[in-house]
Amino acid sequence: MKWxxxxxxxxxxxxxxxxxxxVVGVTATALQYGVYWLxxxxxxxxxxxxxxxxxxxxxxxxxxxxxxFRVAANARHGIGFVFSHAVNYLLQMVTLHFFLWLGVxxxxxxxxxxxxxxxxxxxxxxxxxxx
Numbered sequence: 402m403k404w405x406x407x408x409x410x411x412x413x414x415x416x417x418x419x420x421x422x423x424v425v426g427v428t429a430t431a432l433q434y435g436v437y438w439l440x441x442x443x444x445x446x447x448x449x450x451x452x453x454x455x456x457x458x459x460x461x462x463x464x465x466x467x468x469x470f471r472v473a474a475n476a477r478h479g480i481g482f483v484f485s486h487a488v489n490y491l492l493q494m495v496t497l498h499f500f501l502w503l504g505v506x507x508x509x510x511x512x513x514x515x516x517x518x519x520x521x522x523x524x525x526x527x528x529x530x531x532x
Contacts, residue, residue, distance in 0.1 A: 481529025
């Protein structure tokens with residue numbers, strides 16, 4: 402009977418992480434898109450997306466370590482987080498370029514970008530923060 406309780410607890414913890422990641426992810430994505438949307442009127446889309454990404458990154462690291470995965474914000478986690486976000490940033494730039502090339506408007510192009518990149522980011526961040 403104890404193994405069932407342990408499985409339920411582990412299952413609940415995993416879904417809790419997914420839920421907390423969703424809360425942090427939606428907030429970080431909204432923050433990134435908000436900065437992008439404000440800056441797109443004056444800057445190139447890639448510069449605006451980068452500025453939004455940097456703003457979102459800082460929020461995301463603090464929220465992911467303290468709230469989502471509840472781990473210490475140390476150098477090892479920081480390096481893994483930076484690496485996972487470097488991969489995610491490159492993926493975002495490539496997919497942004499792709500959707501702009503397809504003719505999606507500058508103000509809407511980040512939406513499909515996020516749909517592709519957010520799930521990949523979850524897997525990368527979880528891997529590096531939970532090791």
